[in-house]
Amino acid sequence: xxxxxxxxxxxxxxxxxxxxxxxxxxxxxxxxxxxxxxxxxxxxxxxxxxxxxxxxxxxxxxxxxxxxxxxxxxxxxxxxxxxxxxxxxxx
Numbered sequence: 378x379x380x381x382x383x384x385x386x387x388x389x390x391x392x393x394x395x396x397x398x399x400x401x402x403x404x405x406x407x408x409x410x411x412x413x414x415x416x417x418x419x420x421x422x423x424x425x426x427x428x429x430x431x432x433x434x435x436x437x438x439x440x441x442x443x444x445x446x447x448x449x450x451x452x453x454x455x456x457x458x459x460x461x462x463x464x465x466x467x468x
Contacts, residue, residue: 401443405452408434412456416463428460 379385412427432453439449
């Protein structure tokens with residue numbers, strides 16, 4: 378258990394930041410799952426819109442510092458590759 382006031386404050390801050398970061402990561406998982414579902418449905422227009430929403434969410438979370446910018450870039454790249462592969466296989 379922390380004894381100093383500053384250590385107690387850090388514990389409070391860490392708990393708050395952890396909750397915010399977990400919520401942001403959950404939001405990413407939600408939009409990626411939505412993208413997956415629209416991609417499986419075969420509607421390329423909806424999948425493209427879902428990809429835009431996912432990229433926006435990933436960029437926002439990276440800008441806040443919850444995930445690293447390279448991690449965000451890698452995730453966006455992989456999502457785009459999946460959309461391109463689905464579009465190529467359907468045509």
